Amino acid sequence: xxxxxxxxxxxxxxxxxxxxxxxxxxxxxxxxxxxxxxxxxxxxxxxxxxxxxxxxxxxxxxxxxxxxxxxxxxxxxxxxxxxxxxxxxxxxxxxxxxxxxxxxxxxxxxxxxxxxxxxxxxxxxxxxxxxxxxxxxxxxxxxxxxxxxxxxxxxxxxxxxxxxxxxxxxxxxxxxxxxxxxxxxxxxxxxxxxxxxxxxxxxxxxxxxxxxxxxxxxxxxxxxxxxxxxxxxxxxxxxxxxxxxxxxxxxxxxxxxxxxxxxxxxxxxxxxxxxxxxxxxxxxxxxxxxxxxxxxxxxxxxxxxxxx
Amino acid sequence: xxxxxxxxxxxxxxxxxxxxxxxxxxxxxxxxxxxxxxxxxxxxxxxxxxxxxxxxxxxxxxxxxxxxxxxxxxxxxxxxxxxxxxxxxxxxxxxxxxxxxxxxxxxxxxxxxxxxxxxxxxxxxxxxxxxxxxxxxxxxxxxxxxxxxxxxxxxxxxxxxxxxxxxxxxxxxxxxxxxxxxxxxxxxxxxxxxxxxxxxxxxxxxxxxxxxxxxxxxxxxxxxxxxxxxxxxxxxxxxxxxxxxxxxxxxxxxxxxxxxxxxxxxxxxxxxxxxxxxxxxxxxxxxxxxxxxxxxxxxxxxxxxxxxxxxxxxxxxxxx
Numbered sequence: 001x002x003x004x005x006x007x008x009x010x011x012x013x014x015x016x017x018x019x020x021x022x023x024x025x026x027x028x029x030x031x032x033x034x035x036x037x038x039x040x041x042x043x044x045x046x047x048x049x050x051x052x053x054x055x056x057x058x059x060x061x062x063x064x065x066x067x068x069x070x071x072x073x074x075x076x077x078x079x080x081x082x083x084x085x086x087x088x089x090x091x092x093x094x095x096x097x098x099x100x101x102x103x104x105x106x107x108x109x110x111x112x113x114x115x116x117x118x119x120x121x122x123x124x125x126x127x128x129x130x131x132x133x134x135x136x137x138x139x140x141x142x143x144x145x146x147x148x149x150x151x152x153x154x155x156x157x158x159x160x161x162x163x164x165x166x167x168x169x170x171x172x173x174x175x176x177x178x179x180x181x182x183x184x185x186x187x188x189x190x191x192x193x194x195x196x197x198x199x200x201x202x203x204x205x206x207x208x209x210x211x212x213x214x215x216x217x218x219x220x221x222x223x224x225x226x227x228x229x230x231x232x233x234x235x236x237x238x239x240x241x242x243x244x245x246x247x248x249x250x251x252x253x254x255x256x257x258x259x260x261x262x263x264x265x266x267x268x269x270x271x272x273x274x275x276x277x278x279x280x281x282x283x284x285x286x287x288x289x290x291x292x293x294x295x296x297x298x299x300x301x302x303x304x305x306x307x308x
Numbered sequence: 309x310x311x312x313x314x315x316x317x318x319x320x321x322x323x324x325x326x327x328x329x330x331x332x333x334x335x336x337x338x339x340x341x342x343x344x345x346x347x348x349x350x351x352x353x354x355x356x357x358x359x360x361x362x363x364x365x366x367x368x369x370x371x372x373x374x375x376x377x378x379x380x381x382x383x384x385x386x387x388x389x390x391x392x393x394x395x396x397x398x399x400x401x402x403x404x405x406x407x408x409x410x411x412x413x414x415x416x417x418x419x420x421x422x423x424x425x426x427x428x429x430x431x432x433x434x435x436x437x438x439x440x441x442x443x444x445x446x447x448x449x450x451x452x453x454x455x456x457x458x459x460x461x462x463x464x465x466x467x468x469x470x471x472x473x474x475x476x477x478x479x480x481x482x483x484x485x486x487x488x489x490x491x492x493x494x495x496x497x498x499x500x501x502x503x504x505x506x507x508x509x510x511x512x513x514x515x516x517x518x519x520x521x522x523x524x525x526x527x528x529x530x531x532x533x534x535x536x537x538x539x540x541x542x543x544x545x546x547x548x549x550x551x552x553x554x555x556x557x558x559x560x561x562x563x564x565x566x567x568x569x570x571x572x573x574x575x576x577x578x579x580x581x582x583x584x585x586x587x588x589x590x591x592x593x594x595x596x597x598x599x600x601x602x603x604x605x606x607x608x609x610x611x612x613x614x615x616x617x618x619x620x621x622x623x624x625x626x627x628x
Contacts, residue, residue, distance in 0.1 A: 032424040039421035047409060132405025136467065139369045139401060141394035142422035305372040 033146060040154045044120060050158075053116045057162050060112055061104035061170035068103070069177045096183050098196050100174030101167045102270065105207050108166055109263050114239045116162045117155070117211045121218030122232035124151045125301065129226035129308040144302045152219055152294055159211035167204040187271035199269055206266045206282065213286035214239070216293040217259060223300040226308040256281070259289055321347045321475045321506035322368060326377035329363050337363040339530035340377065345508055345523065347474075350501045352517030352538070353510035355527030356619050361510045362402050364527070365479050369399055382474055395425040398468030399477040403484075404460040408453035412444060412463050415452055419467050426471050438466040442496065458489035465496055476500055478509040482516050494520055514615040528619045545609045546570075549590055550579045552603040559599045566593060582606055 044050055105113075125148075128134035137147060174180075183196030191199075218235035225231050242260040245251045255261050262282030268275035322345035329338040338360040345351045355361050366372040368379055370390030379386045384393040406415040416435045420426050426434070439445045442462040447455070455463065461481060468476055478497070482490040497520050501507050511517050517524070524541055526534040534541060549568065553559050559578045563571055566589070568580035587606050594601050609617070 029424060031428070032426075035428045036421050036424070039418055043407070043410070043418060131407060132403070133407060135366075135369075135371050135401050136399075136405055136419060137422050138371055138390075139394060139397075139399045140419055140422045141370070141391050141424075143391045143424065146391075146424070147422070303373075306366070307372070 033150065036142065036146070037150050037153055040150050041157060044154050044158060045161075050120060053119060054162060054165055057108065057112060057116050058165050058169045060108055061100065061166055062173050064104050064107060065100050065170065065173035065177050068100075096196070097174030097176070097178035097180050098171065098183050098193070098200060100178065101170040101200050102203060102267070104166055104170035105163070105203065105266070106264055109207065109210070110243065111236075111239070113162060113166065113207070113211055114214060114236060117159050117215050118218045118235040118239070119232050120158045121155045121215040122222050122235045123228040124155060124219055125222040125297075126225045126231040127222075127228040129306070130228050132308055134226075134308060135306050138306060145298065148219075148223075148294075148298055148301050152216065152297075155215035155219055156212045159215050160208045163204055163208045163211055167200060167207075171200070185270050185272055186267060189272045191272075202269045203266045206269065206279065207263070209283060209286045210263045213289040213293075214259065216290040216297070220293040220297040220300070223297045223304070256285070259285075261285065319347055320380070320383075321345045321349070322351075322379070322381055322508060324364075324368070324377065324379040327364065327367060327374055327379050328376045329360075329367060329372060330375040336530050338367065338374075341527075341530075341532045342535075343379075343525060343532065344535065345506065345525075347506050348504060349523045350497065350507045350509065350517075350521045352514075352521035352524040353508060353527070354512070354514055354517065354524055354615065354619070355510075356512050359512075359527040359619065360530040361512075361527050362479055365399075365401060365477060365508075365510060369394065369397070369401065369477065371401070391424070395423055395471065396474045397477060398470070398473040398475070399479075400461075400464045400468055400481055401477070401479045403480070404464035406452045406460070406463065409451065411449050411451055412439070412455065412459075413448040415463065416467055416470060420470050423471065434470055435466075438469045439463075441469060441499075442466045443492075457484050458486065458492070461485060461489065461493065462496075465493070469500075473505055475506045475508065478507065480510055480512070482511065482513075490516060514612055518611055526615065526618045533618050541614060542611065545611070545614050547582045547606050547608040548579050549582045549585075549587060550577060550603075550605045550607055551590075551594065551599075551601060552577055552605075553594075553599050553601055555599050558597055559594060559601075562593050562597045562599060563590070566590060576602075579607075 125134065128137060138144065142150075180193055182190050182192055183199070184190045185199070214235070217238060218231065221234045222228070222231040239260055242258040246255055246258055246261060262278075262285045265278050265282045268278045322343050324341055324343040327338060327341045327343070328336065330336050341360070341364055343364070353361055353364075363372060367374050368381055368386060370387035373387055381389070382393050382396055386393070406412075407418065410418065413435065416438065417431065420431050420435060421428070436445065439448050442465050444459060444462055444466060447459060452460070452463070461484075465478070465481065468478070481493045481497070485493065494516070497507055497509060501520070507520075509517055509520070518538070521538050523536065524534070524538050525532055526541075534544075548570075549563075551559050551563070554576060556573050556576065556578050560571055560573050563578060563580045566585055568583060568585065568590075571578065571580040573579075587604065591601065591604055594604070
């Protein structure tokens with residue numbers, strides 16, 4: 001909190017012009033922005049459409065768990081053999097329900113989680129423009145940079161929520177259907193259940209970072225249109241296109257730069273010792289995408305006329 | 309805050325200089341507009357649809373960036389001062405816009421939360437007061453999408469009144485309203501003005517602002533073709549005397565001898581500006597000169613006629 005307040009002093013003092021009590025002014029500005037952020041979160045999380053999205057995201061792990069159990073009551077291999085690349089945890093599911101989290105995350109990362117994030121992020125600015133509420137927010141004045149910051153912060157919270165909904169909900173049917181106990185990692189080491197859950201937390205946080213970075217892409221697209229549906233569709237087309245390119249061997253050289261390339265690389269977190277090189281590459285990719293596209297969003301949003 | 313109608317820019321709520329907006333297609337929507345809106349006035353911003361009123365307002369509110377020229381709102385340059393000055397400016401731009409899935413109350417909570425200068429502690433009291441003022445408190449819990457057009461418009465005005473303002477900008481506040489709703493808005497504008505708040509209200513109908521305005525500006529094809537006190541606009545409407553007679557030649561001579569300006573003669577009609585001459589004197593002179601007067605009338609053009617004269621008949625006529 002206090003660090004946040006100090007940071008805000010530096011940013012706001014020249015803007016407000018009244019340097020009489022910079023400390024107090026900054027505190028007021030921070031409190032006001034937190035109030036705006038809280039309002040944005042309320043509007044986002046209480047919107048029926050968004051609640052349905054979370055519900056759908058929560059249903060998938062249940063369906064996947066039941067499906068895998070029904071298809072192969074004795075093991076977790078499902079249709080994919082243990083050698084299936086990048087999905088070694090499928091075969092581990094038999095031994096431990098904790099692995100349903102990784103199965104669910106890896107399956108939902110293909111499209112469902114991007115949809116959940118893309119709808120909210122693609123709607124963020126374009127939706128306000130479509131309703132005409134953008135001009136009123138700016139006339140309030142919310143401040144263009146401030147509004148964008150609040151929007152992106154909300155997208156990040158939303159991405160984290162959606163990802164945790166999937167991984168936490170997946171634990172329930174996972175444990176009920178496949179049992180719980182000491183977790184055998186992909187490298188063969190067995191760790192305690194508590195340690196296994198810690199791995200679940202790390203993996204979930206990694207996916208949160210991936211989704212937050214994707215949210216930045218959708219936010220940037222959102223600043224270019226007043227049709228929310230167009231922004232949402234465009235952001236999802238980027239996901240699908242990136243995934244298609246990843247699967248064409250001839251495009252291998254560009255793979256590391258694709259937005260979706262590192263999304264599934266959390267399986268190194270399921271080995272000991274953890275292969276941090278891949279993880280850092282992934283996190284670096286997310287950071288670059290987030291910074292780049294938030295910058296694009298900012299450049300566009302602070303310079304364009306609001307005509308809606 | 310003493311009011312000097314023709315004072316310098318510090319006393320102007322809105323001042324623009326050669327404000328111009330050229331769209332990407334090359335179309336000039338606003339062309340060198342010099343607005344001067346005195347503090348404490350009710351300024352009627354008039355012009356037909358498409359004459360550049362809304363684009364001007366968008367530039368004044370920092371929503372659109374001018375191509376050239378400058379604008380000051382409450383003495384602060386725009387759009388640079390947007391976040392500094394707009395908390396003192398309440399606005400309704402191009403119709404009400406709210407979240408359809410939120411109630412009227414929650415919509416105002418939302419806009420109020422976005423305002424960095426509005427204290428959260430007093431939000432409830434202020435929203436309640438604003439809704440009360442526009443007579444919507446009873447419908448506060450209703451979803452916005454279920455509001456009637458008039459209620460939507462009033463909610464927009466309530467959002468403009470959430471915090472104390474020095475200036476209220478209302479863009480076509482009566483658009484789409486029935487006569488009852490129009491009258492309500494007019495009453496609200498009067499009340500707001502009575503509190504000493506400057507009101508800048510745009511309309512394509514003169515009749516709607518005529519009764520409340522102290523000043524008017526008239527836009528035509530992106531240009532400000534008239535600006536001043538409403539009484540000054542009225543004064544530009546010189547009354548004319550019209551004489552209906554068979555003997556137009558003699559009648560015209562008499563009018564010329566009396567020194568009437570701007571004579572015009574028709575088949576059986578002679579007209580001229582009345583000036584200071586009493587109509588009965590003209591009658592006497594005409595009769596004295598032996599002109600058979602069939603009818604003599606004094607015609608003062610209505611404000612509406614003047615308005616149409618300034619703005620043109622409308623699009624079709626303009627295009628033709």
